[in-house]
Amino acid sequence: MRYLSLLKKKLVLIRMVILAFLxxxxxxSPILVMEKIVDNASSFNLDRLPIILILSFLYLIMQIIGNSLFAFCSYQAKKESRxxxxxxxxxxxxxxTVVDISEIDKISTIEFANIALEDSTxxxxxxxxxxxxxxxxIFTFSMALIYMLRINWMLTLILFPLCLLTALVSKKLxxxxxxxxxxxxxxxxVLFNNFSQIIFGIKTIRSFKKETYFNRIIEDxxxxxxxxxxxxxxxxxxxxGVLSCLFMITIGLILLVTSIFLIKGMITFGIMVAILMYNNMLVDPLLQLVNIQAQxxxxxxxxxxxxxxFKMREYKPSYHYEERINKIVVDNVTFKYPKSDIKMLFNFSVNQKEKVLVFGNSGIGKSTLAKILTGFYKPLSxxxxxxxxxxELSYIPYISYLEQDGYLFNLPIKDNILFGxxxxxKKYNEILKICCLEKLITEYGDKKIGVNGNKLSGGQCKRILLARALYKGAPIYVFDEITSxxxxxxxDTILDNLSTYLKKKIVIFIDHNNKLKMYVDTIIKVSSNKETVIGERHM
Known part of the structure; x- marks a missing residue:
């Protein structure tokens, strides 16, 4: 990404250049006016007083306009930046919202937040x-250089090398x-990530008496x-220090050289005063490069x-709402994580109103299948x-997905369930009953439940996430570790309620709890050997 590539309107840059020039x-301009004021005053002639007053007024006006333009330039730059x-x-x-979820899963949530908030700020x-x-x-230095050349090229030749030295030292530093x-x-x-993780896990740290261990991590x-x-x-x-020394040396050299030039009659007293007052216009722009480059x-x-x-791989298939889905066919779907040697292979079909259990040991790839079904992960083949x-549909129908690690926002329970x-x-109250949330909603009402529901128990969070999935409404429901x-x-109460409420829907349970076998028609068994994870249909 080029430095100025975020500018949508090139006119912004042109306007900045014009304002900076003005x-x-x-x-x-006030330098020229000051030069005239001092030269007129040094004549000790009272007849020149009206001219001096006019020039002084002109000097004041130019200073006001100049400083106002500088302030406006600064405001415009900050405004456009914001x-x-x-x-x-x-x-x-x-x-x-469109990046491949498997790409997101490689990076911590904290790092994403750091990019989105800190870097954009x-x-x-x-x-x-x-x-x-x-x-x-650039403009200030150029105009100061032209002014110096107009006065005396020899004076410029003496002062310019020191200014150039200042710039070179600045660049090196x-x-x-x-x-x-x-x-x-x-x-x-690294420190931000460590602090964030410790803040989120402080209860666990204290529970396992690992304060000293994590203290070393923070200290390091x-x-x-x-x-x-x-x-x-x-x-x-x-x-x-170095640049200040160079600056003061420059001032001393200017004072010495201009004094010699004044004595020899090569410059006027007004020019000498003007140079001493405004020599910073030749030196400061070079010193300013330090701050500019740092920014x-x-x-x-x-x-x-x-x-x-922005270069992360995108994958967001087309989604549309369908009232009814009468069949899902998973045909030789394969998936492989970048750093894994194991390839996953899934082959099965699910019919309308069928209840299916994807069953297998923890960590075998059941949740991966859920993310492939819902369009989060793109299959290899x-x-x-x-x-x-x-x-056959050319898109993925809406699927109501209960994630294993679903997120709850720091909002009231009702807002987390409705989710916009x-x-x-009638529907809301029915779902509260199905998920056994009536007492909890009465207790909390409109109170916020904390970041990721940290004011609630794990079971309470799970029931709110389930209620959210049910309220969405879809022809297909995928429940990942619903019993955890x-x-x-x-x-049993919740599973019985779901059997009645979702009897006309396709429901896919992804779980390792044997109890769910009583509530399904079919089992998709996920097993593995050294090289392949296989998911196949078992009656």
């Missing part, structure tokens, strides 16, 4: 700001800074970040991570065909 022009950042966050979300705060500052620096910034960023990410990652921080701070301090490095680091996200009224769907009182976390005394 701001620099009005910053330079808009780009906000748009980028929306684009990241849209990308996540860095871009929102810095994207066009350094570009704007770069334009201003910045190249080292780039490495430190990258290291700091990586160490910061914190020390690495501290070391990279210190190295960056050392280089920043060195940069500031650009930070933005490029964030853009590279976001760019990697083979086909999954859905039939409505014996006509229209509220239908449920109280034993509730399993």
């Amino acid at each position: 701001a620099s022009l009005f910053a330079m 808009e780009i950042g906000a748009n980028l966050q929306v684009q990241v979300y849209k990308k996540l 860095v871009i929102a705060e810095n994207y066009l700001v350094p570009v704007n500052n770069l334009f201003i620096s 910045q190249s080292k800074m780039e490495v430190y910034v990258s290291n700091k960023r990586e160490n910061s990410k 990652s914190s020390d690495k970040l501290k070391t990279s921080d210190i190295k960056q701070a050392q280089l920043e301090s060195l940069s500031e 650009m490095i930070k933005v490029k680091e964030s853009m590279s991570r976001i760019d990697a996200l 083979g086909t999954i065909r859905f039939y409505s009224n014996d006509i 769907d229209e509220y239908i009182n 976390s449920l109280d034993e005394n509730l399993i």
